[in-house]
């Protein structure tokens with residue numbers, strides 16, 4: 520017969536006196552350790568809609584959809600929590616570091632439809648003033664302009680955006696026309712291709 524080692528014996532006696540190590544969840548609420556990686560949350564205020572998190576998500580539970588039609592073009596970012604493996608890559612690669620953050624919530628079991636295990640947020644999109652292609656979400660342009668500071672003035676579209684925000688220039692309304700790009704379009708927020716065309720014509 521093999522006898523238990525002293526360490527195991529000590530643990531057994533400790534468990535007899537202090538109770539088992541395992542949590543009594545679901546009969547009692549369980550508070551996970553500080554470093555526990557639970558369900559992620561989008562934080563709309565700090566998310567710039569860049570979709571970097573979508574690119575790095577190994578479980579493909581993050582997605583985005585762009586709708587350029589309508590009065591306000593929008594990007595919708597969505598997370599499906601029933602597919603999330605709580606790896607933390609989204610949070611790790613978020614440029615603002617606060618757009619998506621993992622919580623310590625782990626109890627996601629539900630008897631409802633899977634739709635309840637989703638979160639989505641919307642971001643306004645900026646379209647090119649020439650060809651109407653999507654440039655980026657407004658919040659992303661704003662974030663890049665602020666990050667660059669005075670260097671943003673080296674980029675005409677960023678400069679125009681900055682002036683527009685300060686009411687020093689009128690940001691061109693979302694485009695209502697299609698190419699050809701004209702020389703006067705240089706004073707619009709343009710995608711790189713239309714910017715090249717407008718510059719070549721000037």
Ligand code: SF4
Pocket residue numbers: 565566567568569570571572573596609612613614615616617618619
């Ligand atoms: S800002 Fe962060 S959370 Fe928002 S789309 Fe980009 S990577 Fe994702």
Ligand code: SF4
Pocket residue numbers: 559575576577578579580581598602603604605606607608609610
């Ligand atoms: S924690 Fe991992 S699996 Fe879940 S959304 Fe973020 S990157 Fe995707």
